[in-house]
Amino acid sequence: MVMKVYSPEFKADAVALYLSDPSHTFEGIGKDLGISRETLRNWVRAERARHDGGSTTSTSTEKSTVDSPPTAQELQAENEALRRELATARKEVQKLATERDILRKATKFFRTRDDLVTNRFQFIEDHHHAWGVKRLCAVLEVARSSFYKWRAGREARAARERADVALAERIRAVHAEWDGTYGRPRITAELRDEGERVNHKRVGRVMRKFGIAGLRLRKRQVTTVPEPSATPVPDLLRRDFTANTPNTKHVGDITYLPVGDGDFLYPATVIDCFSRRLVGWSIANHMRTELVADALRSATRVRGSLAGAVFHSDHGTQYSSCQFAELCAQLGVRQSMGAVGTSADNALAESFNAALKRETLRGARRYDGARACRLAVFRWATRYNTRRRHSANGQQAPNAYEQQSATLTLAA
Incomplete structure (x- = not known):
């Protein structure tokens, strides 16, 4: 059934979606979200009243007013303000140009794998006459006090470097004497027997610094260790993604949405196999178990209860974790998983994810940013349930299909 009581989060997202584009109308957004235009209008007025001091008699999108000539x-006054803004912009451009020149010259200092902080300090030391210590420290994001402390310790560092070179020669001699088999503990003992007062930590540091290592036969490293409490989860669907009644069989998955310059957001879903309705979902910038747990809790709030229902997923670590298994047991949900490495065993969820990306990105490679991505997913997910036609429902939207099914059931 269509939700009649809306959460504060839903209202806030609806208002943000309407205000995100001047071309949006109350009628269009209201249809997408399954609410009346007057309800959305009242939400927007209330939001503007909170920010602007309470004037809700008119909005820029409802009516256009003709102002008197200035x-x-x-x-x-406007010209003076523009001049000040122009002067500020010119100063900012000059500042950015200087910072660009500094970073261009600093590039070669950061090409090696040496200590980046030391490289920054050395660059400041070499170029502080041209740009000043304060400007260089600000651009390279280091504290001036740290730079001056580094500068004051140059002689001590040089002396330590000479001592490390001398110690490395003695370590190489011991290492060669024992055919390269000795490591840090035995080399330290040898040096101490020869009268060298040296700490094993310093020996290890010098060995790493000069690439000296003892003989080690590595064992095969096991990186995947199943939890002792984990039990096999059967496949209760067997690729049958149909259901005779709502709230009996669900599928879910996690996908990725590229945003900005290299970042991602990850939506997790819970889809009812009966009507293909998106009954629960969550989105975050991580893929921890909390992501899929929030989606399942969201579905529980929408349905009222998931007791006795099946939830089917792949073998992702989030779904196979003990934390998620405990949540399913708490909610009375029966877990189901397909075979490892077989996307067809969760084809319904995979198809939903493909449609989400295709219809929100519309050929673009990335979303403009995290906020734009969240608003696009919010609008699409809501419209998916309220308006988007689905072939499995006889070209009806999931909500309409469920309402029709409930009507027919009551009539029978």
């Missing part, structure tokens, strides 16, 4: 004093 006076000469107003034009002069």
Whole structure:
């Protein structure tokens, strides 16, 4: 059934979606979200009243008002403001140009794998006459006090470097004497027997610094260790993604949405196999178990209860974790998983993810940013349930299909 009581989060997202594009109308957004235009209008008015001091008699998108022509004093004040903004912008451009030149010259200092902080300090030391220590420290994001402390310790560092070179020669001699088999503990013992007062930590540091290592036969490293409490989860669907009644069989998955310059958001879903309705979902910038747990809790709030229902997923670590298994047991949900490495065993969820990306990105490679991505997913997910036609439902939207099914059941 269509939700009649809306959460504060839903209202906030609906208002943000309407205000995100001047071309949006109350009628269009209201249809997409399954709410009346007057309800959305009241939400927007309330939001603007909170921010602007309470004037809700008119909005820029409802009516356009004709202002009186500006006076000469107003034009002069506006020109002065524009001049100040231009001067500020020029200063900012000059500042950015200087920072660009600094970073260009600093590039070669960061090409090696040496200590980046030391490289920054050395660059500041070499170029502080041209740009000043304060500007260089700000651009390279280091504290001036740290730079001056580094500068004051140059002689001590040089002395330590000479001592490390001398110690490395003695370590190489011991290492070669024992055919390269000795490591840090035995080399330290040898040096101490020869009268060298040296700490094993320093020996290890010098060995790493100069690439000296003892003989080690590595054992095969096991990186995947199943939890002792984990039990096999059967496949209760067997690729049958149909259901005779709502709230009996669900599928879910996690996908990725590229945003900005290299970042991602990850939505997790819970889809009812009866009507293909998105009954629960969550989105975050991580893929921890909390992501899929929030989606399942969201489905529980929408349905009222998931007791006795099946939830089918792949073998992702989030779904196979003990934490998620405990949540399913708490909610009375029966877990189901397909075979490892077989996407067809969760084809319904895979198809949903493909449609989500295809219809929100519309050929673009990335979303403009995290906020734009969240609003696009919010609008699409809501419209998916309320308006988007689905072939499995006889070209009806999931909500309409469920309502029709409930009507037919009551009539029978």
